[in-house]
Amino acid sequence: MKKYPELKPTRYDALVVAAVLLLAAALGAYQWRGARADALTVVVRADGAELERFPLGETERRYTSNGVTLTVAATAEGVCVAQSDCPTRDCVRTGTISRAGQSIVCLPARIVVTLEGARGADFDAIAG
Amino acid sequence: MRKRIVLILLCLLLAGCGEQTAAEPVRRTVFAMDTVMNLAAYGDGAADALDAAEAELYRLDALLARGSEGSAVYAYNHGGGTDAELAALLDEAEEIAAATDGAFDPYLGAVLDLWGFGSGAGEHRVPTEAELAAAPRLLDLGGVAKGLSGEYVRDILEAYHVTGAVIDLGGDVALLGAKPDGATWRVAVKDPVDGGAYLGVLATAGGVYAATSGVYERYFEENGVRYHHILDPKTGYPAASGVVSATVVCESGVWADALATACCVLGADASLDLRARLADTAAFDLILVTEDGDVYYTCDGFTPETGNGYTYEKIS
Numbered sequence: 415m416k417k418y419p420e421l422k423p424t425r426y427d428a429l430v431v432a433a434v435l436l437l438a439a440a441l442g443a444y445q446w447r448g449a450r451a452d453a454l455t456v457v458v459r460a461d462g463a464e465l466e467r468f469p470l471g472e473t474e475r476r477y478t479s480n481g482v483t484l485t486v487a488a489t490a491e492g493v494c495v496a497q498s499d500c501p502t503r504d505c506v507r508t509g510t511i512s513r514a515g516q517s518i519v520c521l522p523a524r525i526v527v528t529l530e531g532a533r534g535a536d537f538d539a540i541a542g
Numbered sequence: 543m544r545k546r547i548v549l550i551l552l553c554l555l556l557a558g559c560g561e562q563t564a565a566e567p568v569r570r571t572v573f574a575m576d577t578v579m580n581l582a583a584y585g586d587g588a589a590d591a592l593d594a595a596e597a598e599l600y601r602l603d604a605l606l607a608r609g610s611e612g613s614a615v616y617a618y619n620h621g622g623g624t625d626a627e628l629a630a631l632l633d634e635a636e637e638i639a640a641a642t643d644g645a646f647d648p649y650l651g652a653v654l655d656l657w658g659f660g661s662g663a664g665e666h667r668v669p670t671e672a673e674l675a676a677a678p679r680l681l682d683l684g685g686v687a688k689g690l691s692g693e694y695v696r697d698i699l700e701a702y703h704v705t706g707a708v709i710d711l712g713g714d715v716a717l718l719g720a721k722p723d724g725a726t727w728r729v730a731v732k733d734p735v736d737g738g739a740y741l742g743v744l745a746t747a748g749g750v751y752a753a754t755s756g757v758y759e760r761y762f763e764e765n766g767v768r769y770h771h772i773l774d775p776k777t778g779y780p781a782a783s784g785v786v787s788a789t790v791v792c793e794s795g796v797w798a799d800a801l802a803t804a805c806c807v808l809g810a811d812a813s814l815d816l817r818a819r820l821a822d823t824a825a826f827d828l829i830l831v832t833e834d835g836d837v838y839y840t841c842d843g844f845t846p847e848t849g850n851g852y853t854y855e856k857i858s
Binding site: 426427430433434459461462492508509510511512513515516519521524526536537538539540541542 | 543546549550570571572573576577578582708710713714715717721727728729730731732733734737738740741743744752754756787789
């Protein structure tokens with residue numbers, strides 16, 4: 415019967431092991447980046463198209479669309495439209511949103527500010 | 543060496559296995575009927591289906607816009623008669639008016655204009671009794687426009703073999719089919735007073751429409767008094783029934799939309815009586831919020847939010 419050759423680990427084997435471990439670590443880091451349960455992202459869209467998205471945190475940003483300029487103000491807790499030169503200012507009256515899936519709409523500007531969660535929305539829709 | 547290369551490649555393949563991500567729907571945002579509409583559809587025909595749905599929403603907006611000279615409603619109000627589509631909708635609206643003893647009235651156009659709530663965007667003011675008495679009956683289908691749209695969009699999506707969809711028309715939600723993983727739809731119901739909070743979550747199968755009417759949606763203040771847009775057809779004044787908001791869940795979008803308005807006019811007891819009366823002809827579920835902080839609900843799938851100061855009561 416043919417004798418199987420003895421297996422002696424060589425440096426090429428070590429290379430393979432290192433490559434796999436490195437790849438696994440890199441992929442793991444990529445998969446689990448920013449997966450804190452409370453990581454919320456503010457997404458600002460005009461006419462359905464995304465203008466900007468940023469992590470929820472202390473910031474103020476101004477957007478102009480369809481002749482209306484509004485200011486989005488965010489803190490670590492939530493986001494609101496602080497100011498708007500639209501006629502009815504319903505967007506300002508909406509107040510602060512703080513949960514994934516909620517949104518503030520300025521109809522004249524056709525701007526929608528939405529909070530998106532790291533693991534997707536808790537609900538399929540919000541009625542009311 | 544070749545074996546080692548193969549081994550490395552195999553390992554890379556394995557490393558590529560990540561977590562299974564849920565199927566993502568195709569989404570579309572439409573601005574129509576003076577509101578923002580968010581559509582999400584699952585299924586192979588989803589993108590084409592949403593194109594068709596978007597076009598339909600603009601068509602319906604043009605058809606029903608009372609102030610727009612080319613619309614069927616404008617024509618009706620100016621002696622132009624009706625086309626078949628409008629006639630069918632009118633029949634249904636009048637059926638609902640009769641079923642609700644006039645609490646829902648599709649002919650409040652002129653009265654809404656007097657208050658500044660009409661499509662003509664007049665100034666907000668309190669009309670006199672004489673003005674209210676003299677107001678002609680003008681067709682205004684704003685109270686069923688979104689409900690009708692929800693039905694039409696649902697039909698279109700079905701025709702394109704969409705397997706599941708969320709049709710959010712300015713907060714009125716129509717649900718079609720099922721999610722790809724078969725899980726129940728979850729619809730959060732907004733707190734009418736605190737827009738950032740929820741009353742609770744409704745778990746439901748598809749094929750229903752959840753319409754909400756509330757006194758805080760549109761109102762103005764004059765001399766310290768708040769006047770909202772849900773008028774009591776009998777008085778011409780904003781309804782003062784004690785109901786702050788009503789969410790109606792029904793298979794018919796038109797009925798859900800109209801009944802939500804009617805329940806705000808009727809008040810809690812009369813709304814529940816209405817529900818009992820319509821159990822065999824137009825069954826619906828209800829989530830009513832009163833100004834006293836009570837929430838009466840009939841939906842089996844509704845889970846109240848806790849710790850928000852409301853008192854919940856499930857009614858069978």
